[in-house]
Amino acid sequence: MPLIFRGVRDNHCVTLEIDIDDGSGVAPYEQVRSQISEQARAGDLPVGYRLPTVRGLAESLGLAANTVAKAYRALESDGVIETRGRNGTFVASAGSAAEREAASAAQAYAERVRRLGLAESAALDAARDALRAAYGG
CATH class of the missing domain: 1.10.10.10 (Winged helix-like DNA-binding domain superfamily/Winged helix DNA-binding domain)
Structure with missing residues (x-):
């Protein structure tokens, strides 16, 4: 209850x-x-x-x-x-704080995959896979 x-x-x-x-x-x-x-x-x-x-x-x-x-x-x-x-x-004001943190994490991810030499499509696929795993989908 x-x-x-x-x-x-x-x-x-x-x-x-x-x-x-x-x-x-x-x-x-x-x-x-x-x-x-x-x-x-x-x-x-x-x-x-x-x-x-x-x-x-x-x-x-x-x-x-x-x-x-x-x-x-x-x-x-x-x-x-x-x-x-x-x-x-x-x-x-959690929404704006969460959005700022997510944008910062996305920027760091973009810089990292660029340094690794991944194509944009491969980087997006990896991000989608991680999100599906995190959300149980």
């Missing part, structure tokens, strides 16, 4: 939904990280939405505080959330 946090942001109801599946084989911190990230990127968690505290979310999910802290650190590293000290943790 998913854990649901309801809140209000800019007069709109906001729902953070996290469902930890113990039998999935995916580490709990990664489940927390990916679900918050997906909801933020989809706009379900708007920029500026205040997330539950590490301790509060951990207690609600029945997880160790270190597990949730690890997820929050990864989300902050990815630019999805930002911590404002004692004021809390908030959803950041």
Whole structure:
């Protein structure tokens, strides 16, 4: 059963939904990280939405505080959330940060395959194969 946090942001109801599946084989911190990230990127968690505290979310999910802290650190590293000290943790403008990071990675990839002497079509095929593998397709 998913854990649901309801809140209000800019007069709109906001729902953070996290469902930890113990039998999935995916580490709990990664489940927390990916679900918050997906909801933020989809706009379900708007920029500026205040997330539950590490301790509060951990207690609600029945997880160790270190597990949730690890997820929050990864989300902050990815630019999805930002911590404002004692004021809390908030959803950041993740879309633009993710797009900037993807553009940077694409540029580095383009430079690397050029140095390797790969044709554009071979480089694109390799990138498509990697994306299919990463997305399970």
